[in-house]
Amino acid sequence: MSATPLKLQTAPGHQVLAAAGKKILRPGGRAATEQLFQWAEFKPDETVLELAASFGESAIAMAKRFGVRVVGVEKNPESVAQARENIRAAGLEDRVEIVEGDIFHLDAISQQFDYVLAEAILTMQSPSGKTKILTGIRDRLKPGGMFLSHELLARTNEAEIRQTLSEAIRVNATPLSETGWRTACQTAGLKVQQDKTGKMGLLNPAQMLRDEGLLGSLRIGWNVLTKAPIRERVLQMRRAFKRHEADLGYIVFWATVK
Numbered sequence: 001m002s003a004t005p006l007k008l009q010t011a012p013g014h015q016v017l018a019a020a021g022k023k024i025l026r027p028g029g030r031a032a033t034e035q036l037f038q039w040a041e042f043k044p045d046e047t048v049l050e051l052a053a054s055f056g057e058s059a060i061a062m063a064k065r066f067g068v069r070v071v072g073v074e075k076n077p078e079s080v081a082q083a084r085e086n087i088r089a090a091g092l093e094d095r096v097e098i099v100e101g102d103i104f105h106l107d108a109i110s111q112q113f114d115y116v117l118a119e120a121i122l123t124m125q126s127p128s129g130k131t132k133i134l135t136g137i138r139d140r141l142k143p144g145g146m147f148l149s150h151e152l153l154a155r156t157n158e159a160e161i162r163q164t165l166s167e168a169i170r171v172n173a174t175p176l177s178e179t180g181w182r183t184a185c186q187t188a189g190l191k192v193q194q195d196k197t198g199k200m201g202l203l204n205p206a207q208m209l210r211d212e213g214l215l216g217s218l219r220i221g222w223n224v225l226t227k228a229p230i231r232e233r234v235l236q237m238r239r240a241f242k243r244h245e246a247d248l249g250y251i252v253f254w255a256t257v258k
Contacts, residue, residue: 008229013169014120016233017202021219023057024211026120027152027200028250031210033119035196036148039254042066046114049073049140051103051133052121056083056096063095071111072098104129106136116140119150123175127184130174134188138257146254147190153178153197153249161244168240178251185255195253203238 008016014025024030042048044067050059053072063070074080083098090096101108103121116137122130137147152175154161165173176184182192201207209217224231241248 008233010170011233012171013233013237016230016237020223020227020230020234021216022208022212023216025202026150026250027202027248028150028198028252029201029207029211032150032196032198032250032252035252036117036150036254037066039194040115040146040148042068042115045069047071047111048115048117049106049109049111049113051116051118051137053083053098054079056086056098058119059083059096059098060086060090060092063092064090068095068115070096071109071113072096073101073103073106073109074098075100075102103133103136106133106140109140111140112142113140113145114142115146115148117148120152122149122184123152123173124171126172126174130184131188134185134190138189141257144256146256147185148252148254149181150250150252151175151181152200153181153251155247155249157244157247161247164240164243168237175248181251181253185253186258189258190255191258192253192255195251197249197251200241200248200250203234203241 006015006019008019017025026033046068048062048068048070050070050072053059053074056072059070059072062068072083074083077100080098080100087093087096122133125133141147152173154175154177162174178195178197185192212220224234
């Protein structure tokens with residue numbers, strides 16, 4: 001199956017960054033994800049449902065590191081096919097499975113899990129979309145299970161931020177305040193037990209170096225410098241992030257069924 005060519009001028013921001021070579025596409029980077037793992041304290045053979053699993057890289061990494069069993073949900077059939085190849089190459093077909101599915105229809109999965117992991121997924125949804133997905137997450141958790149989330153935070157000026165981001169990343173992103181995220185979970189029958197917030201550093205050079213390593217950062221820099229369509233979009237996103245630097249951040253939290 002040949003990949004569909006990406007229209008960089010109109011593609012969502014995360015696809016443009018991926019085309020530039022960026023692998024960590026979460027607002028708080030690796031450090032924020034590590035905080036989720038510390039809260040989870042995964043044990044071997046526990047089960048994890050990962051939403052929007054993409055190429056399966058994070059699912060594979062969790063299975064290798066923690067010995068957990070991971071089911072990833074991914075809508076794009078090309079990504080599903082690549083993820084399955086990656087899983088076979090890693091020799092983890094007994095621990096990692098990628099299913100082609102829609103995060104809005106988690107009821108298609110009958111299994112319940114010890115953990116549900118969603119990173120940089122809910123921000124991109126409308127209020128009703130957030131409720132729909134969070135309700136599905138609630139129903140997929142075992143009794144006592146944990147929902148682990150990593151999202152974009154809007155400390156103030158939410159409406160202005162949404163407008164700026166929609167123009168820059170070509171997605172109607174709706175980041176919420178700390179209270180807003182707690183309320184969204186509450187509406188869906190989930191209770192946030194603990195959260196942590198910090199600065200949004202998706203295109204911050206220091207965070208990029210920590211997340212991507214030296215070679216990865218150099219590769220991204222080269223692609224941005226030498227490929228005009230990527231450069232134009234990345235610079236537009238960076239200007240948007242800088243404009244709202246004081247108001248934008250990340251939030252990680254874990255929640256349980258009420």
